[in-house]
Amino acid sequence: MKKINHVLNFLSQKSIIAFFFLVCCAILLHQPFEDLASKILVQPLFSKIEKRTINDVVFGLIALASLLMLRKHKQYVASGPLATSSALAVALYLCYRLFSERWSFTHYSVASNLAYADTFLAYPAVYMGLWFRSRYNRRTLTLGSVHLATDEPIRTADSDALGYQDYAATVATYINKSSFNHSFAIGVNGAWGSGKTSFINLIKERIDSDDTILIDFSSWNSTTPNAVVTDFFDTVQEAIAPYYSSLAQLLRSYSEKLISINDSDITKSIKSTITLVAGESSIKELYKQINKALSKINKRIVIFIDDLDRSDKSEILEVIRLIRNNADFYNTFFVVAYDRNYVLEALSQQNIHNHTKFLEKIFQLEINLPYYKAERLLLHLESQLAKLFPNHYDSVIKPAIKSDSYRSNTAAIHHLENIREVTRFSNSLSLNLSKLLNEVDIVDFMNIEIIRMKYPVIYELLFKKSHIFLSTKDTYVQYSKARYKLATEEKTGKYLIENYIIDNPNLSINKNDITQIIKLLSDIFTDSYINSYSSSVLSIAFPSNFRKYSTYALLEDNLSEVAFSRARASEQHVFNQSIEEWCAKGLSWEIRQRFLDIHQFDDREDFEKIITTIFNFANTPYPEHLSQVFGTLNGYDKDDLRNKISDHENRISNKYYSKDKVAYQEFIRNLFLSAKHPFRFESDFIESINSYFSDGFPLATEESHSIALGYFNQHCNVSESLTRDTWELYHNCKYKSWSRHGSTIHEEGRKTIEGSRSIFIEFIKTKVYTDFIRDITNKEHRSMDEKYTVSDIVTDIFGSWNDFKPLVHNNKDLNSFTSLFSDFYDKFVENNYKPIAYDFQGHKDS
Structure with a gap:
C-alpha cells in the first residue's frame, strides 16, 4: 500500500503532469506547430541565411561561446526542470533534423554534414552536461574536527534525548483508535526550545500511515490572515488530491469564499453585507460537500501545525478560527504546538473576551510537555561537546562538566533550561573556546558564556565597565597577586552591579533572573579567601586573564599553557631558556603559578627538571621596571618547594628513584652545591629548612647547616665590602632547635650555626x-x-x-x-x- 501511495504522489506532481502534457501536445499538434514555425521563423529568417564562409565563422563562434560556459560555470548546479526542457528541445530538433523532410537545413561550407542550425544544440547540450555532472559527480564536503551542532528536532525514537517517546506513543495510539464526525484539536504546550517539534515528530512516527493522511502546515510562512486561509487549503488540497479528484476544487472554492467574507468583514459596507449573506449559503453547501467527500475517502486526516507562536497575533487568531469553525471537517485531527502564554497574549490583544476560556474551547485536549530532569540536559551537553571537541573532551572538558563542584553545576544545570539552549551553548563553546583550550579555566569560561548567551547586556556591562563593577581591594595574598571580586557599596555591602540592574529597568532583565545572575557572578568573582587562593591560575578572576575571556584569544601578556607544557617536555637548557624569556616579558607571576599547580610528575627526569627549573626561576632577576616593586629576584614559595622535595616516608625516593635514597640525596645536594654567589635564594631556602620542624628534607640536619655556613664563608672570602647579601647570609646561618616530649614537639629557640660568628668577626x-x-x-x-x-x-x-x-x-x-x-x-x-x-x-x- 505504501508503494502505491508513493507512486500516486509521484505522478500527481505538477512537474510530471506538465511533462506528459507537453509530450502529448508535441505528438498531437505537430502539424499546426510546423506551420506556425515556418510562418514566423523559417520563411522570414532562417531561409535567408546562405552558405558562406563568414557565416561559418559566426556560427562557429556561437558554438564556442556556449562551450566556454562549461568552464566558466564549472561549479554551477543546473536546474532539473530546465535540463528536462533542454532534453525535450534537443530530442524534438533531432527528430526533424534526421527523420523529417519538412525543412531542409543549410550546411557549413567547410563541413557538409553539419548544419548551421546544429550550432544551437550547443547551449542545451552544455546545460544537460552540467546537470548530469552536478547530479552524479557531486563533491562531498569533508567535515573537520571543529563544527557546529544543529538545532534539528528529534525525528525518530532512536534519537530521543528528552525521554518523550513513550508519551508521544500514547498520544499517537489515541489518535489511531479515534474517529469523529467533526474535527478534534490537540494542543501541545511548551516554552521556547522545550522540544515541541521533536514531540510532534515522535507522534508522527507512531501514527498508522495506512489509514491516515498526514499534513504539515506552517502558519508562520503566511504573512496575512487571508494568506493563512489560502495557504492552509492549498496545503490540504495538495495532500488529499491523490485520494479524491474533485475535492481539490471544492477546497479551492471554499477557501475563496472564506477570503471574500474576510474582505467584506473589513470594509463593512452594505454591499459586502449582502454578499456575505448570499455567500453563507454557498459556504455551507461547500462545507457539506467537502465533508461528504472526506467520508468517502474514509481516512483519518491529521494536520500538524508547528510553531504557532511564531506567527503574528492576527495570523494566530485566523489559525484558531480555521481549527474551530472553517476547517472543522470530518474525522480531522489538529495537532498544534505553541507557547500557551504567547498565544493567550496574542488573543488578549485581539480583544477576545475571556481569552483563557476561549483557548480551552478550541483544544479539546491540551498536552503540557512532560518535565525532564536537568540531568538529561547535562547528558545531552556532554554528548554535543564530545562531538564538537573529539580530541580534547576527555582530557579537558569532561572533568569540568562532570565536576561535583558547585560552580560547574551552577553553569551546566541551573542555567540551561532546554535542549535548544544546550545546542546554542555547545555551539558557542565550539566557536569561542577552540583557540583557548588549555589556556582558560573551563568552568569559568562556561559560566561567562552562559552570561553572554542568556544575558548579553550583563556581559557587556561586565567587560566594558569592569573598573566599576569589579574590584581587587583586599584580595592580595603572599606569592599570588590580586584577583577580581564583585565590587560592593561600603555602607550596605550590596553588589554594585546588582544595584545597577535593579535601578535600570531599561536593561530588560527579569526580576527572577537577577538572583541567578548575581549568584553566577559571585561564583566566578568570589571574595572568599579559600576559594580565591585555590582557584586555577587560568581563572578569569585574575586581571591578567580577564581580557582573553572576551577577545577569545590569547593576549601578549598571557603565558600559554600549551607553550609551558611544551617547554616542560623539552630538554633542561631549553626549559631554562624559555623561563628566562618569559620572565623578561614580565610573566613571572604566571610562571610561578604554573609551578605551584604542579603536584604530580611523569618520572624521575620530569621531577628533577621541574625542581631544577624552580631553582633557576627563583634566581632569575625581575625586569628592571618591576624590581623596585617586587625585589631583585623572582624567588619562590618556600613552603611549596619544601613540600615538593620532602621525602617524608620515602615518597619521592621510592616513587622516582627506585628506593635509592642516596641518589635522591645526591640530586638535592648538587642543587645547593652548584649555586652561584651570592646564593640568595638557596640561602633563604636552606634557612627555612633549618627553621622548620620536619623529617622530610632529604639531607641530614648537619649537612643543611653546613650548606648555609658554606654559603656565608664563600661570600666572606670573595667579598670586599659589607652588603645586604652579607647580612642576609649571616642571618640565614640561624636555625630552630626542637625537642620532643612524648607526642608533643617543643621549639627550644633560635640558635646560630657554629662557626658563623667567627667567620663574620x-x-x-x-x-x-x-x-x-x-x-x-x-x-x-x-x-x-x-x-x-x-x-x-x-x-x-x-x-x-x-x-x-x-x-x-x-x-x-x-x-x-x-x-x-x-x-x-x-x-x-x-x-x-x-x-x-x-x-x-x-x-x-x-
Whole structure:
C-alpha cells in the first residue's frame, strides 16, 4: 500500500503532469506547430541565411561561446526542470533534423554534414552536461574536527534525548483508535526550545500511515490572515488530491469564499453585507460537500501545525478560527504546538473576551510537555561537546562538566533550561573556546558564556565597565597577586552591579533572573579567601586573564599553557631558556603559578627538571621596571618547594628513584652545591629548612647547616665590602632547635650555626670594620635630641658588649670616623648602653 501511495504522489506532481502534457501536445499538434514555425521563423529568417564562409565563422563562434560556459560555470548546479526542457528541445530538433523532410537545413561550407542550425544544440547540450555532472559527480564536503551542532528536532525514537517517546506513543495510539464526525484539536504546550517539534515528530512516527493522511502546515510562512486561509487549503488540497479528484476544487472554492467574507468583514459596507449573506449559503453547501467527500475517502486526516507562536497575533487568531469553525471537517485531527502564554497574549490583544476560556474551547485536549530532569540536559551537553571537541573532551572538558563542584553545576544545570539552549551553548563553546583550550579555566569560561548567551547586556556591562563593577581591594595574598571580586557599596555591602540592574529597568532583565545572575557572578568573582587562593591560575578572576575571556584569544601578556607544557617536555637548557624569556616579558607571576599547580610528575627526569627549573626561576632577576616593586629576584614559595622535595616516608625516593635514597640525596645536594654567589635564594631556602620542624628534607640536619655556613664563608672570602647579601647570609646561618616530649614537639629557640660568628668577626676585622660600625650606629628616632645607639646585633655576633670593645680600640681602620666611634662607644658603655647625644661631625654618613 505504501508503494502505491508513493507512486500516486509521484505522478500527481505538477512537474510530471506538465511533462506528459507537453509530450502529448508535441505528438498531437505537430502539424499546426510546423506551420506556425515556418510562418514566423523559417520563411522570414532562417531561409535567408546562405552558405558562406563568414557565416561559418559566426556560427562557429556561437558554438564556442556556449562551450566556454562549461568552464566558466564549472561549479554551477543546473536546474532539473530546465535540463528536462533542454532534453525535450534537443530530442524534438533531432527528430526533424534526421527523420523529417519538412525543412531542409543549410550546411557549413567547410563541413557538409553539419548544419548551421546544429550550432544551437550547443547551449542545451552544455546545460544537460552540467546537470548530469552536478547530479552524479557531486563533491562531498569533508567535515573537520571543529563544527557546529544543529538545532534539528528529534525525528525518530532512536534519537530521543528528552525521554518523550513513550508519551508521544500514547498520544499517537489515541489518535489511531479515534474517529469523529467533526474535527478534534490537540494542543501541545511548551516554552521556547522545550522540544515541541521533536514531540510532534515522535507522534508522527507512531501514527498508522495506512489509514491516515498526514499534513504539515506552517502558519508562520503566511504573512496575512487571508494568506493563512489560502495557504492552509492549498496545503490540504495538495495532500488529499491523490485520494479524491474533485475535492481539490471544492477546497479551492471554499477557501475563496472564506477570503471574500474576510474582505467584506473589513470594509463593512452594505454591499459586502449582502454578499456575505448570499455567500453563507454557498459556504455551507461547500462545507457539506467537502465533508461528504472526506467520508468517502474514509481516512483519518491529521494536520500538524508547528510553531504557532511564531506567527503574528492576527495570523494566530485566523489559525484558531480555521481549527474551530472553517476547517472543522470530518474525522480531522489538529495537532498544534505553541507557547500557551504567547498565544493567550496574542488573543488578549485581539480583544477576545475571556481569552483563557476561549483557548480551552478550541483544544479539546491540551498536552503540557512532560518535565525532564536537568540531568538529561547535562547528558545531552556532554554528548554535543564530545562531538564538537573529539580530541580534547576527555582530557579537558569532561572533568569540568562532570565536576561535583558547585560552580560547574551552577553553569551546566541551573542555567540551561532546554535542549535548544544546550545546542546554542555547545555551539558557542565550539566557536569561542577552540583557540583557548588549555589556556582558560573551563568552568569559568562556561559560566561567562552562559552570561553572554542568556544575558548579553550583563556581559557587556561586565567587560566594558569592569573598573566599576569589579574590584581587587583586599584580595592580595603572599606569592599570588590580586584577583577580581564583585565590587560592593561600603555602607550596605550590596553588589554594585546588582544595584545597577535593579535601578535600570531599561536593561530588560527579569526580576527572577537577577538572583541567578548575581549568584553566577559571585561564583566566578568570589571574595572568599579559600576559594580565591585555590582557584586555577587560568581563572578569569585574575586581571591578567580577564581580557582573553572576551577577545577569545590569547593576549601578549598571557603565558600559554600549551607553550609551558611544551617547554616542560623539552630538554633542561631549553626549559631554562624559555623561563628566562618569559620572565623578561614580565610573566613571572604566571610562571610561578604554573609551578605551584604542579603536584604530580611523569618520572624521575620530569621531577628533577621541574625542581631544577624552580631553582633557576627563583634566581632569575625581575625586569628592571618591576624590581623596585617586587625585589631583585623572582624567588619562590618556600613552603611549596619544601613540600615538593620532602621525602617524608620515602615518597619521592621510592616513587622516582627506585628506593635509592642516596641518589635522591645526591640530586638535592648538587642543587645547593652548584649555586652561584651570592646564593640568595638557596640561602633563604636552606634557612627555612633549618627553621622548620620536619623529617622530610632529604639531607641530614648537619649537612643543611653546613650548606648555609658554606654559603656565608664563600661570600666572606670573595667579598670586599659589607652588603645586604652579607647580612642576609649571616642571618640565614640561624636555625630552630626542637625537642620532643612524648607526642608533643617543643621549639627550644633560635640558635646560630657554629662557626658563623667567627667567620663574620674575621671578615669584619680584616675587611669591613668601618662599614660595619656605620651599619650598627643608629640614630634614635624616638628622641627629640640627636641621639645615637649601637645595634644589639653586636652581642649576637661578638657574644657581649665587652667582647666587642677590644676590636673598637685596636682596629686597623684608622680614619676620622673610627676615632670618633671609639670615643662614642666608650660613652655609650658608660651610659649603660643607652642612646646618647653625640656629634659625629658629619663623618658617619660620609
